[in-house]
Amino acid sequence: MVDILNIQEQIRQFILKTSYVSADQVNNDTLIFAQGIMDSMGFISIIGFIEDNFSITTNDNELLEANFESINAIADFVFRKLNTNDNK
Amino acid sequence: MNSKISNSFSKDILKFENVEAEADRISKRLKDDILGVLKRKGAVIGISGGIDSSVTLALTVNALGSENVLGIMLPEKDSSPESKEFALKLAGKLNVKTLEEDITDALIGxxxxxxxxxxxxxxxxxxxxxxxxxxxxxxxxxxxxxxxxxxxxxxxxxxxxxxxxxxxxxxxxQIVAASNFKQRCRMSMLYYHAERLHFAMIGTPNKHEVEQGFFVKNGDGGADIMPIAHLYKSQVYQLAEYLDIPKEIIKRTPTSDTYSAEQTQEEFFFQMPYLEMDLIWYGLENGVPEELVGNVVGKTKEEIRHIYNNLIRKKKTTEYLRMAPITY
Structure with missing residues (x-):
């Protein structure tokens, strides 16, 4: 099973690679959309990344700030999905 | 915050006090710019039977006379048949010559x-x-x-x-890039006729389309003049009433007319009714407090804050569409 720290790190690396910001500008609690680190293309990319990388499916009603506002929020969301069989 | 604007903010703030003066001002500018600045002798306009192109056509006819304006319908296989019917009705009323160029085969190509x-x-x-x-x-x-x-x-x-x-x-x-062939193909055809006649090409986007980026770069965003690009949608409607645009065009729900399934512009892009959007956009541009805007449009301060944020993001992320080529 993938642990949450590993999920956080994978998401962090993906965001750094696709956002062209330096590592010191993003910590795991940074509000990546509210602070303009990622835009709408970035949002779609993140959804695609977590779906491909962790074999989960994201539904319309899950596109909430609580699930996507920061690296921690996304990692928690992925972790919950991976541990909830009917959401995979 | 502009306190004068905040004090007067109401649902009627965007209404022209003198709509005739605004229509005359635009038509005069059109005449001066087409004949004097662009040195062209007439105008070509793509007409869709929608409110924006209808108002633009009427303003241009007022500027140059109907004999110097050509309305071109550019349907393709996914277009609504209503578009042609309404465009022809308006052109007939304004006594404007029309052409139909079906771009389906070009799009297949x-x-x-x-x-x-x-x-x-x-x-x-x-x-x-x-x-x-x-x-x-x-x-x-x-x-x-x-x-x-x-x-x-x-x-x-x-x-x-x-x-x-x-x-x-x-x-x-890929879907967006492929669909954008439609607007770019229309732009090419409009410029063909504009150049053939030594006319100017008049674009039809309104303020929201330009500033929120609801257009295709080098497609419907390509024109010589955009005479209603400073107007909020409700102001376009106000002009339409003044210019006596046929009622069915005024009442028609604005659609994207791009995909095979019917779809309103609200559903595709804007996410809210135009009257609400006009007031919120005006509030954002003029620093009107969120609470005051919310009171007028029936939303909470928090909802207006989110919409402000959404509009700021749209403007920022579509900056690329409005940029001229970067040169060194």
Whole structure:
């Protein structure tokens, strides 16, 4: 099973690679959309990344700030999905 | 915050006190710019039977006289038949000559439909363009939080059943890029006729389309003059009433008329009714406090804050569309 720290790190690396910001500008609690680190293309990319990388499916009603506002929020969301069989 | 504007902010703030003066001002500018600045002797306008192109056509006729204006209808196989019917009705009323250029074959040549359908099939393998209709739309939940919007693909089968899915980035970009052939093809055809006649090409986008980026770069965003690009949508409607545009055009719901399934502009891009959007956009541009705007449009301060944020994001992320080529 993938642990949450590993999920956080994978998401962090993906965001750094696709956002062209330096590592010191993003910590795991940074509000990546509210602070303009990622835009709408970035949002779609993140959804695609977590779906491909962790074999989960994201539904319309899950596109909430609580699930996507920061690296921690996304990692928690992925972790919950991976541990909830009917959401995979 | 501009306290004078905040004090006068109401649902009527965008109403022209003298709509005739604004119509005359635009028509005079059009005449001066077409004849004096661009040195052209007439104007070509793509007409769709929608409110924006209808108002633009009427203003241009007032500027140059109907004999110096050509209205061109540019349907393709996904266009609504209503578009042509309404465009012809207005042109007849204004005594403007029209041409019809069906761009379907050109779009087939570009592979527009084939490339779009390939991306749709990657999401829904059962999609067959001969039996299904399709559209893409913006996710509504994004309006009330700080997340950017995402687009969903919807297909509608022969029995009317709908299926929707969030679009992955590759397929989203391919569908949009393929569909944009439509606007770019129209722009090419309009410039063909403009150059053949030594006319100017008049664009039809309104303020929201230009500033929120609801246009195709080098497509419907390509023109010599955009005479209503400073107008909020409700002001376009006010001008339409003054210019005596046919009622069916005024009452028609603005559509994208781009995908095979019917789709309103609100559903595709703007996410809210135009009257509400006008007031909120005005409030944002003029620093009107969120609470005051909320009181007028019936929303909470928090909702207005999210919408302000959404509009700021749209403007910022579409800056690329409005940029001239970068030169060194």
């Amino acid at each position: 570009f592979g527009c439909y084939m490339r779009r359908d390939e991306a749709v099939n990657a999401i829904f393998p059962e999609y067959n363009p001969d039996r299904f209709k399709m559209k893409i739309g913006i996710n509504q939940s994004g309006l009330n939080n700080f997340l950017p919007p995402v687009f969903s693909l919807t297909i509608i089968g022969p029995n009317g059943n709908e299926k929707s899915k969030i679009l992955p980035i590759k397929e989203y970009l």
